[in-house]
Amino acid sequence: MALSTQPYKGARDFYPEDKRLQKYMFDKLRQVAERYGYEEYDAPILESLELYLAKSGAEIVNEQTYTFTDRGGREVVIRPEMTPSVSRMVAAKRQELSYPLRWYSLPNLWRYERPQRGRLREHWQLNVDVFGLAGSEAELELIQMANAIYKSFGAKPAMYEIRLNSRRLMDYILREYLGLNEVEAFSLAKLIDRMHKLDRSEFIALADAICSASEREAGVVEKLLTVLDTKTLQTLPADLREHDSVAALNGLLVALADSGVTNVRFDITIMRGFDYYTDIVFEVVDLHPDNNRAMMGGGRYDGLVGLFGVEPVPTVGFGLGDVTLANFIELHNLLPKLTSETDVYVATIGDITAGATHAIGELREMGLNVAVGLAGRKLVDHFKIADKKKIHYVVIIGAQELADEQFTLKNLSTTESEKHSLQRIVSIVKDYRETNRKH
């Protein structure tokens, strides 16, 4: 029986045209991250299981991870997220590193779940973290950067929205304002995180079930709903407005507006799934009706590095996935025409001779990316293949061309042909490349 040609379920093959889109996206992500002074790092895709048991959302380790025992009896995990790895790396060199430390990476991550639009088993994620900034300049910088990322793809503010909340505020609401115990508060926080997937009546029923009878009678769920319906910091109940987390959120909103980021608002329902967030959390939502979901999320997690037995480091970070970004770019028609990295396709007439090999070598020496067609094909077939490969120019090399040192350069979009020296060909093609480089 023949082998299957399918990739593993929920994972993608990247043919050159797919890889081209990925490279276009990753180049922009790297460019913006580096514009903000972030340096790239990486870590192994396998990590020990204990790293995730410590602090990730429990459901991630239990049901959604790729976990197995290696041949040496170690329990290992194919990383479902990068934050534990980067925290481990910072902890390992806690004393040697200079703060603020600005790091980014572009790891592939694995989660065992049913593949669906925007969620695959393997995806890539831009991870950006700043370590060593306790003040809100960290959140300001990361949200500015996230905004710069979407702008770099040509997005307009009306296409997406940045939403902020505070885990400290939510803790205060659940524990102090509503008077819930720790278990109830935790369960309600998880429920609020899923709120946008539930009907209001479903949400109320589930919230009722979490609260005790006396709490229900005291109107805790109604009080919670009133708070969750609040759209601005200014319209929060007065005793919440005085909590210092509200001032922090407000300060951040004002600073963002001052720096020109306008499509940002407070959203009290934003929780972000991971248990490790300690303060402000944020996400970026695609406003396109067909992709109305969070494309990026992050927040402050000051406690993670300290789990490794070193002095804690204040940290803010975010993750931005490739699948939702690609959906965003495509749905909003932001994708430029991506052409091949190959500048010219060489069509040889007759057998390839040492002379043709030499001419091809010269084109490469002078800086062109050159693919060579199969000897013996008809010219018209060479043109078709080059066009299919999205290569813009064909250079024809035969005995006559080598004798004259004049070679035909065919432009496949205009279909014009001209004879030139190799030097002139290189100059024409480089000019074209410079003016048409989209990335």
Place this chain on the structure above:
Amino acid sequence: MALSTQPYKGARDFYPEDKRLQKYMFDKLRQVAERYGYEEYDAPILESLELYLAKSGAEIVNEQTYTFTDRGGREVVIRPEMTPSVSRMVAAKRQELSYPLRWYSLPNLWRYERPQRGRLREHWQLNVDVFGLAGSEAELELIQMANAIYKSFGAKPAMYEIRLNSRRLMDYILREYLGLNEVEAFSLAKLIDRMHKLDRSEFIALADAICSASEREAGVVEKLLTVLDTKTLQTLPADLREHDSVAALNGLLVALADSGVTNVRFDITIMRGFDYYTDIVFEVVDLHPDNNRAMMGGGRYDGLVGLFGVEPVPTVGFGLGDVTLANFIELHNLLPKLTSETDVYVATIGDITAGATHAIGELREMGLNVAVGLAGRKLVDHFKIADKKKIHYVVIIGAQELADEQFTLKNLSTTESEKHSLQRIVSIVKDYRETNRKH
């Protein structure tokens, strides 16, 4: 108990300085591959187990793979090599793709083995394959490209050697010339593959054990040793010299010499481990005494795509690992000084104001990569940190600078400071960046 900060055994963390070296290497690898008209592709790191059972060397699947059963009961493998994946991808679009197809990738690969110098559990590998070329122009192109790769790192021909052999020739020697049966020939091929790790007496004892008593008496092992001691095609026994594989090897050596590749020779002991090679095989050996090993290896494998139930495609490919390449670059002192991607480090005097944020934004808008120091630090501490981060310039921004629109630019290598407009600073830093870009 505190969590361990160690990465998984045999795998590496890439701190920014390590990642910088990797990016330097990968950029060059990509550049050369694209110069030869190759396009990048990728595939998932998980593949089904059956993909490897079909044609890889059996020892790879049995002892050295990371294999496990996923939550859906599928047997999966963390890829130990890329060749099965790329063959699968070509087979999946056998009819749609245009040949010759030139593809490359830079995957990370996993093998369960004891970590040692030059061999880790996780490594990256440049994989280059050309599909659809049945003639020796394929081998010629790939060996030229491999040579161009080492040259691109500044290597001289005396630092490395390209070695060629032919699997067809070896099959002919083992089966026809020595008259061995299929099982003996297979075992001897595997033994020859390990020959450089064995004493001559060990090799003879193991070869004796593979042969039958009558073969030993007929002097098969002595005859084999005479052949294996042969250093050139011209000194092979006369009845071997007439085999057509020798003419093919000779033609390739001549074509390589014609194209200026001089450090190449025939080496009859080169087998390359994988069972799927069908004809010419080659490797590149580091000639440095401290790293005297194959750094790159490949060959022709015409049968793999056909295993997926489609028409076979002639294929030549090679793999070039990151660990041995890094060792090569370091041992031969070919590593340039790699600096940060961050162009300037901003030291603010006093609290960061909206004015400072605006000036920083302008530097970024004008194309500089800018990291911002922690507010409130002393200038001398900012200088130290920027220097440690290998950033060349510090820009000082305080209330006076903002009022004058003149900012201090400090060059950390000359320690000189000058006051300039933001525009002038950008121009100076860009000039520096252009002249000092090593990659």
